[in-house]
Amino acid sequence: MTITKEQVLQALSNVEEPDLKKDLVTLNMIQDIVIDGNRLSFSVILTTPACPLKALIENACRNAISHFISKDIEVTVNMTSRVTTQKNTGVPGVKNIIAVASGKGGVGKSTVSVNLALGLAKSGAKVGLIDADIYGPSIPIMFGLEGARPLASQVNGKTRIEPIEKYGIKLLSIGFFTDPNQPVPWRGPMVSTAVKQLFNDADWGELDYLVVDLPPGTGDIHITITQTFPVTGAVIVTTPQAVALADAKKGIGMFLMESINVPLLGIVENMAYFTPAELPENKYYIFGQGGGKKLAEQLEVPFLGEIPLVKGISDSGDAGKPIVLSEEHELMVDAFTEMANRVAQQVSINNAQVLRGDIINN
Ligand SMILES: Nc1ncnc2c1ncn2[C@@H]1O[C@H](COP(=O)(O)OP(=O)(O)OP(=O)(O)O)[C@@H](O)[C@H]1O
Numbered sequence: 001m002t003i004t005k006e007q008v009l010q011a012l013s014n015v016e017e018p019d020l021k022k023d024l025v026t027l028n029m030i031q032d033i034v035i036d037g038n039r040l041s042f043s044v045i046l047t048t049p050a051c052p053l054k055a056l057i058e059n060a061c062r063n064a065i066s067h068f069i070s071k072d073i074e075v076t077v078n079m080t081s082r083v084t085t086q087k088n089t090g091v092p093g094v095k096n097i098i099a100v101a102s103g104k105g106g107v108g109k110s111t112v113s114v115n116l117a118l119g120l121a122k123s124g125a126k127v128g129l130i131d132a133d134i135y136g137p138s139i140p141i142m143f144g145l146e147g148a149r150p151l152a153s154q155v156n157g158k159t160r161i162e163p164i165e166k167y168g169i170k171l172l173s174i175g176f177f178t179d180p181n182q183p184v185p186w187r188g189p190m191v192s193t194a195v196k197q198l199f200n201d202a203d204w205g206e207l208d209y210l211v212v213d214l215p216p217g218t219g220d221i222h223i224t225i226t227q228t229f230p231v232t233g234a235v236i237v238t239t240p241q242a243v244a245l246a247d248a249k250k251g252i253g254m255f256l257m258e259s260i261n262v263p264l265l266g267i268v269e270n271m272a273y274f275t276p277a278e279l280p281e282n283k284y285y286i287f288g289q290g291g292g293k294k295l296a297e298q299l300e301v302p303f304l305g306e307i308p309l310v311k312g313i314s315d316s317g318d319a320g321k322p323i324v325l326s327e328e329h330e331l332m333v334d335a336f337t338e339m340a341n342r343v344a345q346q347v348s349i350n351n352a353q354v355l356r357g358d359i360i361n362n
Contacts, residue, residue, distance in 0.1 A: 028352030103247025119340025137175030144320020266302035
């Protein structure tokens with residue numbers, strides 16, 4: 001019996017990824033198809049190694065081959081996780097750059113960036129984090145690294161900066177190079193040079209994701225980064241109030257401008273509802289309900305999740321140990337972990353859209 005790659009892909013296009021509601025072939029999750037007589041092997045590329053749906057997906061693949069092609073095929077399915085990339089990010093060794101932005105200040109963009117980076121790392125990915133918020137770098141505090149200075153050396157006449165590593169994440173912040181007690185009176189070109197150095201002059205090594213915490217609003221730094229480095233996608237953070245949502249819309253508009261053109265990975269609604277630590281099942285929508293989700297629907301971008309307003313989040317940020325690392329605050333840990341998984345899935349969907357077709361041609 002002779003089977004072809006096209007038949008295999010056709011059969012597997014009947015298997016849906018339960019979370020993403022799209023089939024495995026459209027999502028580019030089927031790779032490395034090898035056919036040898038009636039023996040068939042292929043890999044299913046998951047977005048996270050800890051995917052709870054592993055067994056379910058493997059079973060569905062076997063059933064699809066048996067049902068749509070033949071029961072007599074000996075099938076080997078390699079369930080594996082591999083973070084995909086679609087293009088050269090301009091930073092050697094870095095597969096994907098994820099920009100985290102907000103229209104308004106103070107909505108929790110840095111909190112989301114930090115917990116996103118750690119959430120991605122928890123799933124087994126190699127992650128770096130750049131704090132590009134030049135006027136209010138808060139990542140040194142959130143990682144308990146105030147006063148830290150990265151090592152810098154000269155190699156062949158070029159400066160090499162060693163990112164600081166903490167909780168398994170490689171970090172650089174503009175705050176490592178400035179005095180926290182002094183304002184930063186830099187003009188646009190100086191800011192652009194400093195930010196580019198964080199990408200270009202650092203030894204990032206091999207990274208699946210480089211998360212970038214942008215300043216609030218839309219400005220020089222956004223333009224510098226998006227026009228210098230092919231950013232994989234942007235995550236927009238908002239709170240539920242009408243003013244924040246209106247500003248988030250402006251932020252989204254900037255990424256979609258022709259000169260910037262960065263795909264949107266989705267919207268995160270932070271401080272979505274208040275929940276008291278002693279009564280976590282009670283939700284109080286003090287700033288209004290569902291605004292972030294509605295905005296996502298309106299603009300047809302993915303909704304990445306609601307993060308509650310909880311004292312533990314700000315306490316952990318101030319204490320230098322982000323909440324996603326906590327063993328107690330289950331509700332927040334789950335909210336951030338799920339958000340990070342959705343971001344990983346969206347990155348892989350975006351990459352798949354660019355890469356689709358390659359498997360048939362190879
Ligand atoms: N979900 C939350 N629950 C409780 N506190 C939060 C939450 N999200 C953020 N915070 C707190 O709100 C404050 C502002 O958060 P953060 O610094 O992350 O905002 P930002 O949008 O990055 O601000 P900036 O505009 O200064 O860059 C911090 O003290 C943070 O700990």
